[in-house]
Amino acid sequence: xxxxxxxxxxxxxxxxxxxxxxxxxxxxxxxxxxxxxxxxxxxxxxxxxxxxxxxxxxxxxxxxxxxxxxxxxxxxxxxxxxxxxxxxxxxxxxxxxxxxxxxxxxxxxxxxxxxxxxxxxxxxxxxx
Amino acid sequence: xxxxxxxxxxxxxxxxxxxxxxxxxxxxxxxxxxxxxxxxxxxxxxxxxxxxxxxxxxxxxxxxxxxxxxxxxxxxxxxxxxxxxxxxxxxxxxxxxxxxxxxxxxxxxxxxxxxxxxxxxxxxxxxxxxxxxxxxxxxxxxxxxxxxxxxxxxxxxx
Amino acid sequence: xxxxxxxxxxxxxxxxxxxxxxxxxxxxxxxxxxxxxxxxxxxxxxxxxxxxxxxxxxxxxxxxxxxxxxxxxxxxxxxxxxxxxxxxxxxxxxxxxxxxxxxxxxxxxxxxxxxxxxxxxxxxxxxxxxxxx
Amino acid sequence: xxxxxxxxxxxxxxxxxxxxxxxxxxxxxxxxxxxxxxxxxxxxxxxxxxxxxxxxxxxxxxxxxxxxxxxxxxxxxxxxxxxxxxxxxxxxxxxxxxxxxxxxxxxxxxxxxxxxxxxxxxxx
Amino acid sequence: xxxxxxxxxxxxxxxxxxxxxxxxxxxxxxxxxxxxxxxxxxxxxxxxxxxxxxxxxxxxxxxxxxxxxxxxxxxxxxxxxxxxxxxxxxxxxxxxxxxxxxxxxxxxxxxxxxxxxxxxxxxxxxxxxxxxxxxxxxxxxxxxxxxxxxxxxxxxxxxxxxxxxxxxxxxxxxxxxxxxxx
Amino acid sequence: xxxxxxxxxxxxxxxxxxxxxxxxxxxxxxxxxxxxxxxxxxxxxxxxxxxxxxxxxxxxxxxxxxxxxxxxxxxxxxxxxxxxxxxxxxxxxxxxxxxxxxxxxxxxxxxxxxxxxxxxxxxxxxxxxxxxxxxxxxxxxxxxxxxxxx
Numbered sequence: 001x002x003x004x005x006x007x008x009x010x011x012x013x014x015x016x017x018x019x020x021x022x023x024x025x026x027x028x029x030x031x032x033x034x035x036x037x038x039x040x041x042x043x044x045x046x047x048x049x050x051x052x053x054x055x056x057x058x059x060x061x062x063x064x065x066x067x068x069x070x071x072x073x074x075x076x077x078x079x080x081x082x083x084x085x086x087x088x089x090x091x092x093x094x095x096x097x098x099x100x101x102x103x104x105x106x107x108x109x110x111x112x113x114x115x116x117x118x119x120x121x122x123x124x125x126x127x128x
Numbered sequence: 129x130x131x132x133x134x135x136x137x138x139x140x141x142x143x144x145x146x147x148x149x150x151x152x153x154x155x156x157x158x159x160x161x162x163x164x165x166x167x168x169x170x171x172x173x174x175x176x177x178x179x180x181x182x183x184x185x186x187x188x189x190x191x192x193x194x195x196x197x198x199x200x201x202x203x204x205x206x207x208x209x210x211x212x213x214x215x216x217x218x219x220x221x222x223x224x225x226x227x228x229x230x231x232x233x234x235x236x237x238x239x240x241x242x243x244x245x246x247x248x249x250x251x252x253x254x255x256x257x258x259x260x261x262x263x264x265x266x267x268x269x270x271x272x273x274x275x276x277x278x279x280x281x282x283x284x285x286x
Numbered sequence: 287x288x289x290x291x292x293x294x295x296x297x298x299x300x301x302x303x304x305x306x307x308x309x310x311x312x313x314x315x316x317x318x319x320x321x322x323x324x325x326x327x328x329x330x331x332x333x334x335x336x337x338x339x340x341x342x343x344x345x346x347x348x349x350x351x352x353x354x355x356x357x358x359x360x361x362x363x364x365x366x367x368x369x370x371x372x373x374x375x376x377x378x379x380x381x382x383x384x385x386x387x388x389x390x391x392x393x394x395x396x397x398x399x400x401x402x403x404x405x406x407x408x409x410x411x412x413x414x415x416x417x418x419x
Numbered sequence: 420x421x422x423x424x425x426x427x428x429x430x431x432x433x434x435x436x437x438x439x440x441x442x443x444x445x446x447x448x449x450x451x452x453x454x455x456x457x458x459x460x461x462x463x464x465x466x467x468x469x470x471x472x473x474x475x476x477x478x479x480x481x482x483x484x485x486x487x488x489x490x491x492x493x494x495x496x497x498x499x500x501x502x503x504x505x506x507x508x509x510x511x512x513x514x515x516x517x518x519x520x521x522x523x524x525x526x527x528x529x530x531x532x533x534x535x536x537x538x539x540x541x542x543x
Numbered sequence: 544x545x546x547x548x549x550x551x552x553x554x555x556x557x558x559x560x561x562x563x564x565x566x567x568x569x570x571x572x573x574x575x576x577x578x579x580x581x582x583x584x585x586x587x588x589x590x591x592x593x594x595x596x597x598x599x600x601x602x603x604x605x606x607x608x609x610x611x612x613x614x615x616x617x618x619x620x621x622x623x624x625x626x627x628x629x630x631x632x633x634x635x636x637x638x639x640x641x642x643x644x645x646x647x648x649x650x651x652x653x654x655x656x657x658x659x660x661x662x663x664x665x666x667x668x669x670x671x672x673x674x675x676x677x678x679x680x681x682x683x684x685x686x687x688x689x690x691x692x693x694x695x696x697x698x699x700x701x702x703x704x705x706x707x708x709x710x711x712x713x714x715x716x717x718x719x720x721x722x723x724x725x
Numbered sequence: 726x727x728x729x730x731x732x733x734x735x736x737x738x739x740x741x742x743x744x745x746x747x748x749x750x751x752x753x754x755x756x757x758x759x760x761x762x763x764x765x766x767x768x769x770x771x772x773x774x775x776x777x778x779x780x781x782x783x784x785x786x787x788x789x790x791x792x793x794x795x796x797x798x799x800x801x802x803x804x805x806x807x808x809x810x811x812x813x814x815x816x817x818x819x820x821x822x823x824x825x826x827x828x829x830x831x832x833x834x835x836x837x838x839x840x841x842x843x844x845x846x847x848x849x850x851x852x853x854x855x856x857x858x859x860x861x862x863x864x865x866x867x868x869x870x871x872x873x874x875x
Contacts, residue, residue, distance in 0.1 A: 026255075052793025059797065066196055066789075066796040070182035070638035072646075073796045074209070075194040081795055175640035182639045196655060196796070197636050197646045200347055202869040203615040203671075204655040204663065205622065207634075207648040216350075216475075216635050216643035219464045220457050221497075223490060224482060224643075226473040232642065235464065292562045295705060299698055328479030335483075343475070343482035343635065347614040350482050350643065351621070352633040358481065365480070612869065655789060658778055659771040659868025660811070662804060663796070665787035678869060 014124055021117050028110045035103045042092045042099075049089045053082060140267045145275070148268045155261040162254045166247060173243040180236040183215070183229050297390075304387040311380045315373055322369035329362045423536060427529045434522045441515045448508040455501045462494045557594060557692065560587065560699040563706045566713040577714035584707045591700045598693050605686045612679045619654070619672050626650045626668065744840045751836060755829040762822040765815055772812040774870045779805050 056065070056078065065081050066073035076084075140148065189209060197207040215232050217225050227235075332342065332355060342358050343350035353361065465487060468474065474490050475482045563569050570577070625632055629650050635643040654671050655663040666674065779788070784802035791797075836842075 030255075048793055052795060055792050056795065056797070064798040066798070067185075068791075068794045068796060069185040069189070070178065070642070070644075071198040072209075072636070072638060072644065073196040073204070074189050085793075172640075179639035179642045182642065186638075186644065195646065197634070197648060199349060199618045199634075199636070199654075200615045201611045202657040203618055204657070205648050206651055206653065207646040209644065210633070210647050211645045214645070215638070216645070218641040218643070219461055221461050221494070222477040223461055223465070223494075224475040224477065225464070225468065226475070227468075231469075231472070236642075292564050295562060295702070299701060302701075303694065303698075324479035326479075328481040331478045331483055332481060345477065345480040345482060346617065347610070348637045350635040362480070615869070653787075656869045658775045658870055660768070660775040660808060661791040662775050662779070662808065663789040663791075664779070664782070664801070665789075675869065 011124070014120060017117050017120055021113050024113055025110060028106050032103055032106055035099050035106075039096055039099050039103075042096050046089050046092045049085045049092070053085050056081060056085075140264060141271075143267075145268065145271055148264055148271065152261060152264045152268065155257055155264065159254065159257050159261065162250055162257070166250055166254065169243050169247050169250075173240055173247075176236050176239045176243070180233060180240065183233045183236070186211070186215075187229055301387065301390050304383065304390060308380065308383050308387055311376050311383065315376050315380070318369050318373050318376070322366055322373070325362055325365050325369065329359065329366070332359055332362070423529060423533050427526070427533065430522060430526050430529060434519065434526060437515050437519050437522060441512065441519065444508050444511045444515060448505060448512065451501055451505045451508065455498065455505065458494055458498050458501065462491070462498060465491050465494060557591075557696060557699065558587075560591075560702040560706065562702050563709055566709050570710070570713060577710055577717070580710050581707060581714075584703055584710065588700065588703045588707070591696055591703065595693065595696050595700070598689055598696065602686070602689050602693070605682055605689065609679070609682050609686065612675055612682060615656075616672070616675050616679065619668055619675065622648075622651070622654065623668050623672075626652060744842070748833070748836060748840070748842055751829065751833050755826060755833065758822055758825050758829060762819055762826065765819050765822065769812065769815045769819060771868060771870075772808060772815060774868075776805065776808055776812060778870065779808070 059078065061078050063078065065076050065078055067076045067081060067084065143151070191209060191212060193209045195207060195209055196204040198204055211229075213229050214226055215229055217227060217232050217235055219225055219235070335342075335355065338355055341352050341354050344353050344358055344361060465474070468487060474485050474487055476485045476490065476493075477483075570580070621632070624630075625648075631647055631649045633645065633647055635645050638644040652667050653665055654668065656666050656671055656674065657663050779801050782801050784800065784805075786801045787798065788801045788804045789796050789798055790804050790807065
């Protein structure tokens, strides 16, 4: 935060703009942190699905498998289990993509606000 | 950050070290309580998310499908699903409702949203309190340093 | 004089543990009473059902199991009896414990020792010093 | 002097008791509030139910089938009851608070008296 | 003279806190300062607290485990009867939080018991009954042991607290006499 | 009060704060490793118990193993080696974490000596944290096996 640009006797308009930006930065940064954590979590889940796939791949097709749903286990077979794991991983991917998009949006809007503040400052300084 | 609540800054400056410490402790306590309830809400929400997801998965399971039924936390027996696209939902205060899977899903989604709203209400308060505590601590260190210097100066003068 | 503080202290610990015991037994009895009442209420509700052929769901920990009413009644009765038994057992044990506690608290040979309040004060002052409670 | 001291202690213990009463009422109100929310949730859910949905009530360890009207009435009655209880506790809180204020005042007065008495003895 | 006794009388090897009968004598022995002794006592006190927390956790775990084993045993009895009578049982089992699904359990002699470490082993009803009964006994014993350990620990904590108070007061008195004679 | 003096004071104070922060961070890190280690030790123990149980059972008996949320039906003979392998991995991990804890402890002590950090009152906290492994027994109670109270 570049507090240096602020003189002790800044005009109120600038001060207000500056404060707004600070609030925005704070909320945006928090939101981005949340998104980052979500993305990490999803990436881990993809990793997990891939690991499971490779483990299960070592088994014969005839081995009975049960899929966990809540607390119960439902009889399935290797092909179905593998297919489900694949769709799961793909779902996670799309979720990550949409999260990345919203992150980009947040970054951009923050930059825009910074830019407009900078412009405001230069206009004010130009006046002096 | 200190630029924000100017009046408060002035107000804080008037307080003694002891009072500041007291305020800090109180804020810490409040923050802890809020954080704990956030945590609890998140846990409950997560368990509803699992219920919701389980229903999604259940939609793909045909009736009479073979399964392992959990009788207790550690005991499973072979059985068949006869849910008939219906489930039993515990709606609280001793009432249970048997309804179609899709309706049950709606129920859990509503719960998830309600909890999200609750958390959204707490979050800004938590943030505000954290900022306030930071301010109080800042003023505290300033005052403390000043007092030390005054003491030193007094000792030097003697 | 040398043995006295330890003697009194041991005695105090004993009373404390007896009192704790009595308290926890009382709590257990209250809990069991509640459960018994609930089971009784359930049994009464079953008797009021019009259709005696319709099966009912009984809660068994994490699940509900379908029973015919006759069987359900039998199970409820069994539960009630087991609660009664447990409560009675606790009650009779409790009487003895309370007597023992009463006896211990009124040990005549202990009168006149003013060490008890001192040790409490000591504890208090120390807690204040260490800032613990 | 001793009489004042005694009076002070009496008032103080009264004050302390009212403080603990107050805390009790407040925590009770909190419990009631959460019960109210839970029951309102249930009511809301019952209002949303369709004809073919089955309602059960857990009585002890038995899950008994109930009809919607009966269940709704029961929950409504409970809500009414809890709301009345909350009002009752709110009144109690108010009462206790005003009682506390007057106790505080009288404590202050006694303290002043004590101080004055002390001053007098010192001046002597 | 020492503050800690032998590590006996309990399953964990908890050292016994020794009651300071004669503070004067104890303090005179080896010329310890009150500060040192208090610090040692505080250390001991903290050690007990850590042990207490661990034991309480163990107790909590058992408090969950014991009813689960008991319920499992009840279920085994039910399954045994159903097998005898060739009866299929219908159940609404808990699928997730606040959510139950309906299943049919045909008579069978086989159940799965969750052992831990992501492993479930198949048992006949008789085998399961045996294992669960054995485990219930063990869990109950473990609970009793934990309770008595906790009792013992509580005693040691109290003793240590009182010791701390006595040493502290001894020191206060010492300072006062020092002041008075000075 | 001259501004210059208070300025230098401030930077010194800042430095102090940073040292304390670093120190606390180090301790947090150690605590995190210790927590992870304790968690794995619980896992290790439960593996031991299960392996012990399986060893006493016929090799052909049906035995399920959960792999990433999927329950696979196998036999005791097939599950046992996988489980033992798993246990060995966990053991290695625990050993690794233990040495990390010791290394962290050394780092903490060195840092302490270098900056002459002292604790208020007890020396106990430092003792404990440099040895690390306070077991935070995470209760994970899905198993039916009971630890012997020994």
